[in-house]
Amino acid sequence: xxxxxxxxxxxxxxxxxxxxxxxxxxxxxxxxxxxxxxxxxxxxxxxxxxxxxxxxxxxxxxxxxxxxxxxxxxxxxxxxxxxxxxxxxxxxxxxxxxxxxxxx
Amino acid sequence: xxxxxxxxxxxxxxxxxxxxxxxxxxxxxxxxxxxxxxxxxxxxxxxxxxxxxxxxxxxxxxxxxxxxxxxxxxxxxxxxxxxxxxxxxxxxxxxxxxxxxxxxxxxxxxxxxxxxxxxxxxxxxxxxxxxxxxxxxxxxxxxxxxxxxxxxxxxxxxxxxxxxxxxxxxxxx
Amino acid sequence: xxxxxxxxxxxxxxxxxxxxxxxxxxxxxxxxxxxxxxxxxxxxxxxxxxxxxxxxxxxxxxxxxxxxxxxxxxxxxxxxxxxxxxxxxxxxxxxxxxxxxxxxxxxxxxxxxxxxxxxxxxxxxxxxxxxxxxxxxxxxxxxxxxxxxxxxxxxxxxxxxxxxxxxxxxxxxxxxxxxxxxxxxxxxxxxxxxxxxxxxxxxxxxxxxxxxxxxxxxxxxxxxxxxxxxxxxxxxxxxxxxxxxxxxxxxxxxxxxxxxxxxxxxxxxxxxxxxxxxxxxxxxxxxxxxxxxxxxxxxxxxxxxxxxxxxxxxxxxxxxxxxxxxxxxxxxxxxxxxxxxxxxxxxxxxxxxxxxxxxxxxxxxxxxxxxxxxxxxxxxxxxxxxxxxxxxxxxxxxxxxxxxxxxxxxxxxxxxxxxxxxxxxxxxxxxxxxxxxxxxxxxxxxxxxxxxxxxxxxxxxxxxxxxxxxxxxxxxxxxxxxxxxxxxxxxxxxxxxxxxxxxxxxxxxxxxxxxxxxxxxxxxxxxxxxxxxxxxxxxxxxxxxxxxxxxx
Numbered sequence: 087x088x089x090x091x092x093x094x095x096x097x098x099x100x101x102x103x104x105x106x107x108x109x110x111x112x113x114x115x116x117x118x119x120x121x122x123x124x125x126x127x128x129x130x131x132x133x134x135x136x137x138x139x140x141x142x143x144x145x146x147x148x149x150x151x152x153x154x155x156x157x158x159x160x161x162x163x164x165x166x167x168x169x170x171x172x173x174x175x176x177x178x179x180x181x182x183x184x185x186x187x188x189x190x
Numbered sequence: 191x192x193x194x195x196x197x198x199x200x201x202x203x204x205x206x207x208x209x210x211x212x213x214x215x216x217x218x219x220x221x222x223x224x225x226x227x228x229x230x231x232x233x234x235x236x237x238x239x240x241x242x243x244x245x246x247x248x249x250x251x252x253x254x255x256x257x258x259x260x261x262x263x264x265x266x267x268x269x270x271x272x273x274x275x276x277x278x279x280x281x282x283x284x285x286x287x288x289x290x291x292x293x294x295x296x297x298x299x300x301x302x303x304x305x306x307x308x309x310x311x312x313x314x315x316x317x318x319x320x321x322x323x324x325x326x327x328x329x330x331x332x333x334x335x336x337x338x339x340x341x342x343x344x345x346x347x348x349x350x351x352x353x354x355x356x357x358x359x360x361x362x363x
Numbered sequence: 364x365x366x367x368x369x370x371x372x373x374x375x376x377x378x379x380x381x382x383x384x385x386x387x388x389x390x391x392x393x394x395x396x397x398x399x400x401x402x403x404x405x406x407x408x409x410x411x412x413x414x415x416x417x418x419x420x421x422x423x424x425x426x427x428x429x430x431x432x433x434x435x436x437x438x439x440x441x442x443x444x445x446x447x448x449x450x451x452x453x454x455x456x457x458x459x460x461x462x463x464x465x466x467x468x469x470x471x472x473x474x475x476x477x478x479x480x481x482x483x484x485x486x487x488x489x490x491x492x493x494x495x496x497x498x499x500x501x502x503x504x505x506x507x508x509x510x511x512x513x514x515x516x517x518x519x520x521x522x523x524x525x526x527x528x529x530x531x532x533x534x535x536x537x538x539x540x541x542x543x544x545x546x547x548x549x550x551x552x553x554x555x556x557x558x559x560x561x562x563x564x565x566x567x568x569x570x571x572x573x574x575x576x577x578x579x580x581x582x583x584x585x586x587x588x589x590x591x592x593x594x595x596x597x598x599x600x601x602x603x604x605x606x607x608x609x610x611x612x613x614x615x616x617x618x619x620x621x622x623x624x625x626x627x628x629x630x631x632x633x634x635x636x637x638x639x640x641x642x643x644x645x646x647x648x649x650x651x652x653x654x655x656x657x658x659x660x661x662x663x664x665x666x667x668x669x670x671x672x673x674x675x676x677x678x679x680x681x682x683x684x685x686x687x688x689x690x691x692x693x694x695x696x697x698x699x700x701x702x703x704x705x706x707x708x709x710x711x712x713x714x715x716x717x718x719x720x721x722x723x724x725x726x727x728x729x730x731x732x733x734x735x736x737x738x739x740x741x742x743x744x745x746x747x748x749x750x751x752x753x754x755x756x757x758x759x760x761x762x763x764x765x766x767x768x769x770x771x772x773x774x775x776x777x778x779x780x781x782x783x784x785x786x787x788x789x790x791x792x793x794x795x796x797x798x799x800x801x802x803x804x805x806x807x808x809x810x811x812x813x814x815x816x817x818x819x820x821x822x823x824x825x826x827x828x829x830x831x832x833x834x835x836x837x838x839x840x841x842x843x844x845x846x847x848x849x850x851x852x853x854x855x856x857x858x859x860x861x862x863x864x865x866x867x868x869x870x871x872x873x874x875x876x877x878x879x880x881x882x883x884x885x886x887x888x889x890x891x892x893x894x895x896x897x898x899x900x901x902x903x904x905x906x907x908x909x910x911x912x913x914x915x
Contacts, residue, residue: 109390110460111414150392154410154785172842174781177790178412182782184792187445187713249602271401271484273524277601280521285636301385301402308520320393331381334374336514338641339521345641346370346514350651 095135095142099171100160102129103138103145104178105152113178114152116145122152126179127168131160192322194314195291197329199322202315204241204262220264220293223248226256234259243295246274250281257288265311267296276309283310283340303328310340364427364657364733365510367475374517378479379472382406383465390462405485405523407453407478408464412785417442417459418481419471423491423509423533424452424736428723431734433474435719441467446719448704448712450776450827451530452490452736453481457783479517484525486516486597491533492540493737496658497745499693502560505535505552507653508589511644514652515590522597526604527612529597530569537856542738544568544577544858545830547614548596550589561585566596566626567618568858570824575615576858578623580630586649591642595634603629659731659746664696666749674753681756683805687767689752698749700730702742702759703766703774707799710792711777712740721762729755738827739776739815741769771808772816772881773799776827780820780837781844787820789837789844789870794818797874802881811881812894817852830854832896833880834861835873844870850880850907851899864908868915876911883910 103116107124114122115129123129132138138157145155159171170176177183193202204218213219218239226233226242233240234256241262244253253263263282265275275294282288293313294306300321306314307329316322338345344352367375382402389399407418419434426434434454438446441463442456449455459467471477481488489509496504512531516522522529534541535552543549549565562584568577584592600614618626675682690699702722705711714722726734726744729751735743742764747755759765768774775798778784780791795818802808817831821838828834834849845867852861868876881895887906888898899907 106410106414109462111410111458113413149396150390153396173844174412177781181413182792183790184710184782184796186443187710187715270398271524272606273484273522274602274606276521276524277598280598284640299398301398302524305518305520305523332374332377332518334370334377336374336517337519339519346374347511347648347651348641349370350368351647 095138095157097133097135097138097157098159100131100133100162101138101157101171102126102131102160102168103141103155104129104158104175105145105155108151108153111153116141116152116155120144120148122148126160126170129160129168131168192316192319194316194322194325195312197326199325204239206243218261220262223253227252230256241291241293244278246272246278250278250286254286257282257286257290260288260290262291262293262313263288264293264295264315267294267298267302270297270299270302276305279306279309279311280340300324300328304332308335308339308341308343364425364731365422365506366655366657368655372472372475375472375475375477375479378406378477378518379465379468382468386461386465401483401524403461404483405480406468407481408459408461409482410785411457411783412781413783414457415459415461415464416783417456417464417467417478418449419454419456419476419478420481420488421452421454421476421736422513423489423495423506424493424738425495425506426734426736427474428726428732428734430474430476431719431723431726433471433476435716435723437467437471438716438719440470444717445713445715447710447779448714448736448740448742450738450740450778450825451488452493452738453488454736455779457779482528483523484527484529485523486519486525486529486531489513489516489531489533490541490546490738492536493735493743494540494690494699494745495535495735496656497692497694497697497699498536498540499691500538501536501693502552502554503535504653504656505533505541505550507649507656508550508552508562508586509533510655511590511649511652512593515593515642516597522601525597525601526606527609529600529614531593539854539856539858540737542827542830542854542858544856545570545574545827545854546577548593549577555583559585562589564592564596566630567615567623569613569615570827570829571613572610572822573616573619574824574829574860575619576860577615578618578626580618580623580627587644588638590644591638591640592630592634594637594642595630598633599626599629659733661694661697661746662748664694664748664750666695668696668750670750671752674756678753681753683809684756684765684767685752687771687809688765688769692746694746696749698747698752700744700747700752700755700759701737701769702744702764703769704741704764705768705774705799706763706766707773707803708796709763709799711775711795714742718762718764721758722764725755725758739770739774741774767805768808770813770815771802772811772814773802773808775799775816775818776831777818778820778825780818784820786823787837788822788839789820789846791818791820791826791835791837794835794846794870794873798877801874801878810891811884812892814881814895816877827854828852829860830858831861832899833877835877838867840867846870846873846876848873848876848880848911850904851896853896862904864904865912868911872915876915879911880907883907 220241239261551563564581565577730744781787819826819828830852849861
């Protein structure tokens with residue numbers, strides 16, 4: 087999907103802020119408490135551009151923990167659980183859609 | 191900002207003159223390019239060293255007629271990722287034979303020190319104090335250089351010619 | 364095989380030490396990401412969707428067995444047990460941790476391996492023909508020149524912060540297997556009318572958002588002048604390439620905007636003052652670099668020895684593989700063996716750590732310890748004695764590396780795509796996998812003949828789709844994956860960009876579309892040996908367009 091790093095902040099639904107962990111590159115989500123979690127269900131969800139901007143600013147300033155923070159869409163499934171909002175985020179969340187060759 | 195010369199933090203003798211401020215007498219100055227070119231002959235009659243701040247998007251050749259009377263040329267790195275001044279530095283040193291102070295200004299950071307030095311810079315307006323303090327150590331990181339540049343280090347291609355070959359010749363098809 | 368001497372090894376070790384320090388300063392916060400990012404890129408470290416990716420340089424695609432073992436070790440110790448060979452003859456690991464990279468770099472450095480300049484706005488891996496040094500049709504070994512340029516342009520103080528990346532390729536054969544015409548600088552070694560060997564210099568080729576075939580700015584450059592001339596091209600680019608817009612920052616844009624002639628004049632103005640200086644290559648310097656290359660002590664052997672003749676006659680499957688994956692060698696009695704990394708259902712270009720170790724052993728036993736990586740994402744054992752071919756085949760079969768589809772429809776070139784890459788619009792690997800399943804019938808694949816499918820998951824074109832016989836470009840429409848389809852592209856000495864056949868097709872249909880194109884080709888070709896590309900040239904795009912869009 088078009089790299090979100092090139093997108094202007096336009097919020098049309100619930101979003102989270104996501105990034106990669108500095109030390110190992112793992113996918114992480116910004117939490118309400120200004121921390122990071124690898125679990126999407128712990129991500130802070132916002133619905134306005136203003137709130138997203140604030141959340142993103144805090145995340146970006148945390149340069150020593152997280153790299154490349156950006157705003158990503160989420161959606162709620164039938165049970166109300168948080169799910170990635172597009173294919174790119176689904177792949178980031180669950181890993182590549184293909185079997186990895188090196189499985190012993 | 192700290193000025194580094196000869197591997198050490200030093201005081202800066204030069205005064206930066208802003209675009210329309212008067213040029214002070216009797217002190218070394220760095221004058222912006224446009225201002226200098228508009229009045230070069232007059233400015234160069236000063237009896238203190240004169241330097242020019244040259245932008246990275248103008249050809250060095252324009253400055254060439256004045257180089258033998260300039261004590262300093264300052265080149266710019268608006269971002270450390272903008273590498274145009276490396277070419278300007280080499281052209282200044284290697285083609286126009288400029289012998290005065292060649293100063294790197296702008297976004298000058300530690301991980302570019304050695305590139306700057308090799309390109310011919312000998313003075314550095316270093317953004318971070320911590321970087322300035324380790325200048326000598328940073329430029330000692332490498333002992334092997336593949337290519338000739340604005341410094342006098344012997345490049346590897348030449349160095350190999352000066353030592354006995356360590357491999358026996360092999361048959362070729 | 365180029366052998367590093369103590370100068371080369373020292374540089375790589377010093378680089379690894381510098382990088383360790385840079386990582387420490389990043390992890391401590393002394394360096395911001397903005398300051399660190401270009402530094403890590405210059406060591407080949409990307410941030411991708413799930414993790415960091417490490418791209419290790421395999422200079423002009425040449426690898427020793429020891430180096431291959433080291434790559435296997437890195438895959439096991441620091442990654443997830445596999446690596447991916449790329450369209451620029453490098454290898455990528457997709458799951459690397461930044462904090463562990465300094466250790467990995469030290470281990471790589473001990474084998475003479477590194478990630479220097481495999482990313483960033485500097486000169487990237489200089490690529491060449493994967494058959495260099497052994498191909499019968501080359502006039503001399505282009506790797507010597509690739510190595511001279513590699514050294515000159517490694518940690519070059521003037522050219523480490525270019526407007527954008529810079530890619531150079533070298534060829535020394537009439538048939539260009541290095542795609543030089545779609546590189547920033549392409550160098551073709553050839554003989555002029557007077558019988559002298561020199562370079563044709565082609566500048567401004569490239570794929571991506573604005574693809575161009577390169578322009579010849581110097582039809583014949585004496586060997587002596589190649590370093591100074593390349594320096595002049597880079598100095599011109601460094602000063603005048605655009606820095607205001609990353610999509611317009613490659614040299615191809617500068618060449619296009621100025622025009623080839625005006626550009627050549629600028630280069631000449633930069634070149635004249637330096638052409639007779641320290642960069643003028645005297646034969647002693649060239650000989651020193653050439654002397655670091657080890658060439659095998661070939662035995663005196665005859666072509667088609669009994670072991671080979673017998674196997675060809677008695678084993679149909681061996682004969683099929685031999686006809687497909689084995690090529691003539693300049694030394695009598697020897698052969699060039701291509702190892703297909705495109706098994707049915709497999710991600711193109713990937714190899715497991717186990718496979719890498721086994722390939723290293725095969726190289727030691729049968730190929731004088733040498734392996735090559737091709738830009739089509741296959742591997743090569745460049746010096747196999749013909750009498751050993753049956754044994755090599757059996758070993759490769761057991762490893763899953765003997766699919767006889769080299770150059771055929773299922774020998775697909777694909778970028779990693781959205782499964783890995785943060786720039787991608789669509790996935791590409793599953794498309795490639797599906798296509799290998801659709802075309803699993805090897806008899807069909809053989810009867811289709813040479814047919815190159817290239818898949819890129821985005822406009823950056825790392826899969827080289829523009830120059831595929833069939834090119835697939837991933838685009839996004841309303842959050843869904845679609846593919847634009849081009850046909851008729853070519854990457855060699857007759858390089859040409861493919862033509863779009865119509866509107867983008869949805870992900871779910873793209874394999875069907877390729878099948879439709881292939882069916883159309885089978886109906887349209889006048890002879891079985893008219894390859895797809897020639898059929899397209901003869902009949903044009905229209906018949907294919909009609910077929911594909913008749914029901915879509």
